[in-house]
Amino acid sequence: MHVLIPVLHRPDRPTGVCRHGANLAQGLAECDEVSKVTVIIGAWQTHYFAHGFGLTSSKIRLVDVDIKNSSIGRNQWFLTDLPKLANRLCPDIVHLSFPLPFVRQWFNCPVVATIHDLYPYEYPQNFGFPQVWFNQWFLNQCINQSDGLSCVSKTTLEALKTHFPKMDQRKPLRVIYNSVENNSGQSNPPQVLKDQQHRLFILGVAQHRKNKNLDLLIRAYNALLKNNKIDSETQLILVGSPGPETSSLHQLVNSLDLQDQITFLSGLDDSKLNWLYEQATLFVMPSSTEGFCLPLIEAQAAGCPVVCSDIPIFHEIASPQCHYFDLNDSPLENLITAIAEALVYPESRKPFINTAFKQEITSQQYLDFYRCLLN
Template sequence: MRIIFDAYELIQGQGKSLGIYNYAKNLLKALVEEIDDKTELLVICNSANQHDFSYQHPRVRTILVSATPPRKIARLIWFFGRAAIETRKLQADVYFSPKGFCPKLLKTLSPALKTVVIIHDLIPLWYAEHFPGYFGRLEEWFINNSIVSSTKYADRIIAISQATRDDIAARTGRTQGVAMIYNGISVPAPGPRPYPHPYIFAMSSTLPHKNAEGILAAYQAYRHQTDSPLPLFICGIETTAQDGVTSIKAAYASELHAYFAYAELFLFLSFTEGFGFPPLEALAHGTPVLCSDIPVLREISKGTANYVALDDSAAIGRKIVELLNQENSVELQNQRRAVLNEFTWAACAKGVLKSILN
């Protein structure tokens, strides 16, 4: 079986694009370990990502289709026809997209082709409901139309959480041909302690669904409820003048994970997520987590985090005080770390390959 692994559009950007890039890179590495002599992986890439998507393996072939990283026009050309043309040239049996979109004309040019698409989340549809036009009306229409079309018409969908699978069913009506396969989690060793005293750590971004304002409001509520508030270090937002808050930018994974590992508490108060890596990364270090009470975060944390509604900053502040006053025992730390056993790249690759071959 000849499987196209489409990494053509993937770039090491920021936020979600970086997350999907790392997902694809780690998944491919694990897939290479799983394929047998009846399976051939044809990895389509560009010059900028070739080093991360090339393998010296008899059943893996790298197809370089661009001498430069694809810009917007090149990506549109790929989506509306070039991907289908390249797929036909390669006489593939399966087209696999780790990005979440199924390009046009694939079935038109290759009628026997099967398509398999990873759906990371349906957050763009959430934006259309809660922040219409946030990314521009034309881009919103294009992205949402492409996601819905891919979700409805790909031969097989792989959702990265049960919450995403449920969202697909609720928003598109599709329940058949949808598998749920968790991501793997790679946790590097933390670097040196970043701050000599106890502190709280949070991750967010300037995107509305990450709820940076809610984190800052909850932290200020906490400060008003205790005589000796811990400082907050927050990654992902610009510098703020709020009391006790320091915005940080971690240059290396070990530096970021040092903030996770040595924090007294990790805050993550997103409105919506498809999976939610940061809480798991904190749990991997045994750090207590306070996060949004949304289905996906309950699902992936397996009951080892603490959950709060997002409509009452004062209540979140009280919960922060409560958790900081609790003992962080070795037993609790080990329970949190054990959650990571559910999320390995080997298990992810086995599940993805099974879905493709079936």
């Protein structure tokens, strides 16, 4: 079986969508039934796909596309050039690693898509207006044109059914979790932290979007410092791609005079992320909504204690040892209390990976899904 995976995406540094595409390709390449995996990327993604994701299988071929990295340029390429490239490469199935606009009749084989979340409908402020209307249209068009859809969680599947009623009567739907392995590979500190390797830190990993509530984490961290609930030398390290909230987050840090205490990082390779997960005193994820949340799973896989918001997706994917806090009533006070308690009564640093997230499990589920469509 030959699987073609378009992962051509805007960021010039690794993101969750890119990691999903890379993990999907690596997992499929390890299956005997799969003879070839072709991964389509933008020219600006070549470096981190070639060197950052460990795509070592001889079955995987990276095809880079040299186009203008703009919204118009990418979406035009998806609509007109992707089907031409796919039909020339003759895969048995095309698996879109994220929703993108396409016309099904222009492809000679089945097309499936991974649905990560329903943010364009559930959290339009992540995109702003009128941009969110285009995001909604792209998502709508992809969902309706695909031959089948894989959702990264039960929570995402339920959201899909809410916004697209009776979709399960029209095409195959599956819940197939993102794959996560206990990465015991190389571990190196980010360059900016090389001189501070022995300093304690709390870690957050999330793109700068409204639903991630990073401002809440910053305020809680500030209160913990002011009230001597944490060591004054403890840093807060926030890893994530810039987004709509970047400016306001930096303004908040400046207003609280925390420039020397909070470090913003982005685009880290796996070795540096591994080091952060392994060394962090605590991992905090205060999101209002998520489709899956790969960083939380990666933190658990590294044995890092976790504090997270009390929302359905985290109960679905997180370890039973997580410290939950309520976002509805006095969220700031609740987060402060949860962090303080987690530091006083830390869980053992024992790696936790749900077997449903293991690569051999998810890869087999994808193969079964593909066979269903091909038959």
